[in-house]
Amino acid sequence: MSTFDQGLIAQIKARLRIEDVIGRHVELRPSGTRLVAPCPFHQETKPSFSVNPEGGFYYCFGCQASGDIIEFYRAINGLEFGEAVEALAREAGLEVRKRPEYRAPGEISRSECLDMHALAAVFYKEMLGRGPGKTAREYIEARGLASGIVDRFCLGWAPAAWNELRDHLRGRGFSEILAEKAGLVSKSAKGSYYDRFRERLIFPIMNLSAQTVAFGGRSLGDGDGPKYLNSSETPIYTKGEHLYGLYQARRAMSHSKSVLLTEGYVDVLSLHQFGFENSCGVLGTALTPEQVHRLSGLVGQVDLVFDGDNAGRKAALRSAEMILAQGLKCRVLCLPDGEDVDSVLQKNGRESLLELSSQAADGLDYCLRQLSANHSPKDVLNWAVGFMSRLGKLDWKSFYLPKLAAGLGLSETELRRTLEEKGPGTATSVPARLEQCKPSQLDRNLLAFAVRFPEYHGQLHELGLGEALATERGKIFWKKIFGVSPHEVLNRMDQGEKQFYVQCQMRTDVTVDDGRSEWDEVQDFLRQTCQRRELESLNFGLRKARQSGDFQEELRLLALIQAKTQC
Ligand SMILES: [Zn+2]
Numbered sequence: 001m002s003t004f005d006q007g008l009i010a011q012i013k014a015r016l017r018i019e020d021v022i023g024r025h026v027e028l029r030p031s032g033t034r035l036v037a038p039c040p041f042h043q044e045t046k047p048s049f050s051v052n053p054e055g056g057f058y059y060c061f062g063c064q065a066s067g068d069i070i071e072f073y074r075a076i077n078g079l080e081f082g083e084a085v086e087a088l089a090r091e092a093g094l095e096v097r098k099r100p101e102y103r104a105p106g107e108i109s110r111s112e113c114l115d116m117h118a119l120a121a122v123f124y125k126e127m128l129g130r131g132p133g134k135t136a137r138e139y140i141e142a143r144g145l146a147s148g149i150v151d152r153f154c155l156g157w158a159p160a161a162w163n164e165l166r167d168h169l170r171g172r173g174f175s176e177i178l179a180e181k182a183g184l185v186s187k188s189a190k191g192s193y194y195d196r197f198r199e200r201l202i203f204p205i206m207n208l209s210a211q212t213v214a215f216g217g218r219s220l221g222d223g224d225g226p227k228y229l230n231s232s233e234t235p236i237y238t239k240g241e242h243l244y245g246l247y248q249a250r251r252a253m254s255h256s257k258s259v260l261l262t263e264g265y266v267d268v269l270s271l272h273q274f275g276f277e278n279s280c281g282v283l284g285t286a287l288t289p290e291q292v293h294r295l296s297g298l299v300g301q302v303d304l305v306f307d308g309d310n311a312g313r314k315a316a317l318r319s320a321e322m323i324l325a326q327g328l329k330c331r332v333l334c335l336p337d338g339e340d341v342d343s344v345l346q347k348n349g350r351e352s353l354l355e356l357s358s359q360a361a362d363g364l365d366y367c368l369r370q371l372s373a374n375h376s377p378k379d380v381l382n383w384a385v386g387f388m389s390r391l392g393k394l395d396w397k398s399f400y401l402p403k404l405a406a407g408l409g410l411s412e413t414e415l416r417r418t419l420e421e422k423g424p425g426t427a428t429s430v431p432a433r434l435e436q437c438k439p440s441q442l443d444r445n446l447l448a449f450a451v452r453f454p455e456y457h458g459q460l461h462e463l464g465l466g467e468a469l470a471t472e473r474g475k476i477f478w479k480k481i482f483g484v485s486p487h488e489v490l491n492r493m494d495q496g497e498k499q500f501y502v503q504c505q506m507r508t509d510v511t512v513d514d515g516r517s518e519w520d521e522v523q524d525f526l527r528q529t530c531q532r533r534e535l536e537s538l539n540f541g542l543r544k545a546r547q548s549g550d551f552q553e554e555l556r557l558l559a560l561i562q563a564k565t566q567c
Helices: 006-015 018-023 069-077 081-091 110-129 131-142 147-152 164-170 176-181 246-256 265-273 289-296 310-325 341-358 363-374 377-390 394-408 412-422 441-452 454-462 472-481 486-492 495-506 516-548 551-566
Strands: 029-031 034-037 049-052 057-060 066-068 156-158 185-187 193-195 200-206 212-219 228-230 258-262 279-281 301-305 329-332
Touching (some): 006 486, 018 049, 057 495, 131 156, 301 310, 363 377, 377 394, 441 472, 441 495, 441 516, 454 516, 472 486, 472 495, 486 495
Parallel strands (some): 258 279, 258 301
Antiparallel strands (some): 200 212
């Protein structure tokens, strides 16, 4: 986010109208000063989705989706923030100034790397259609993959010869040294260069901008080498950061707010073919925190569909734990022994997976069940301690404590004690109730007023709103809105804050007198709070004066306290 200056975002908002961008996806109808439509982010027929053109934001009363033009564009297209800014800037005819690419001597630049991958993807795709691609075409047919899916995922064939891609790239101006740095050719011990992928069905791995950044290849020949081979790391590809099929799944994921996460390339293709278009794959390696982070930008729920064998169950356990620890909802679809999602779909069709989905296990229950079946109670408790310590936020600890206790057959108090004994810091800081973490209702009322009537900000500040707020979160929120232009305010907020801000803005029960009666109430409250604070401070001084025997000071403070309490 910091790579773009706020000026660019303001220019985008000045040039593009939020209602025009949203109007591409839903039919907006006027309703008072707002525009309404059925929500594009959740299934509904009634218009709960409301756009405020003047304020430049939207809000859904059904699913609480909310934000400004950039957030809408990002969410509906399944993009990352920077990609949404760039795309909208282009639409608005604005120049996005990027830092010049750094390239060390003898190194390869990102754009060269992307260009070579684009050429290679087209090359592999063409090879699939030609004579030698017959092996791959037969394999595709045997696996029951439809031609539409093969096209959509741009599958290809890497021929058996040792130098076809190498020569193809050389013919287009890319030396074998550059091709090696891009991970597309390898160098032998004798110093000759040869194609990295040979006799393999090729699965291009794309980023969210539809650029090919790496390849996965499944061996279909007799040659040795692993069954699956992936690209090595390059300037455009870091292992464990990408997900297979994310580009193709992004819209469906954004709409459903959930993803079906599976293991293999063909599993992803099958899921899409059977209509589960919100599916992507972990790319061979175990799921990484970076991948979960990437998913969390698009969805709130991850459904795991891993193989029905020991390895699959272990992977599901590790993955579920990681997903839960990052605050996402997780469910595990338990496949029958020895089956994978592809075999289930090909044998029994879409309905069978829908049924498995309806019986999916809650992520935490799944972890506890798997652990209890294979480990001692001591190990299970140790796992619970580790799990709690990995939870990123206090709210989540409070959320999981009762669930974890129930799953372990303990009372909350017993679990709390175990956590304190085994892992300092895992439970001691867990508040007893979740509500204590949220801004109190008082803070919410005060801040709701501040959001709806920015014209009172100066007076609120003078009356000490910042000090009167009871919670840390409330104080931070006030700092983010005080004196900030309404057009910039959303850029500074996290998702929860945005939601609260927009909810307040959208409140329809605004009083007829422009908030004057509410203002009287707020003023009274702040004055009283301020007075109470001053009294507390005087009383504190009085106690200290008495302790130290400072009689003069005691008299002075008593007089002040008397004056305060009389008026
Ligand atoms: Zn909605």
